[in-house]
Amino acid sequence: MKTTMKELEDKFLVTLEGELDTAAAAEVNETLQPLYTATHKDVVIDCEKLEYIASSGLRILVSIVKGAKASGCKVVLSNVNDDIKDVLKMTGFTGLFELS
Numbered sequence: 442m443k444t445t446m447k448e449l450e451d452k453f454l455v456t457l458e459g460e461l462d463t464a465a466a467a468e469v470n471e472t473l474q475p476l477y478t479a480t481h482k483d484v485v486i487d488c489e490k491l492e493y494i495a496s497s498g499l500r501i502l503v504s505i506v507k508g509a510k511a512s513g514c515k516v517v518l519s520n521v522n523d524d525i526k527d528v529l530k531m532t533g534f535t536g537l538f539e540l541s
Contacts, residue, residue, distance in 0.1 A: 444472045452483045458490035461498030469501055476505045480512040489520035494528055506537050517541050 442465035
């Protein structure tokens with residue numbers, strides 16, 4: 442699993458590549474920790490190369506959403522493939538994220 446995060450002037454840009462499973466969750470969680478308390482910036486998560494997401498990965502995304510909403514910002518998931526969309530639908534999380 443490869444995770445990159447860039448802080449731009451008006452937003453955070455995150456790229457997720459590979460499988461966000463239980464084994465990768467701790468490292469991804471540590472990398473994205475600043476987003477849990479980020480204020481006044483939207484978060485865009487590029488999922489083009491995200492192949493799989495487990496419940497531990499979903500928890501990370503939900504934590505990011507909670508932090509963003511608390512400061513009036515949004516989280517956008519971009520380039521989400523059909524498999525990841527299906528997981529979001531099955532878990533009822535589609536309403537938490539803006540998909541682009």
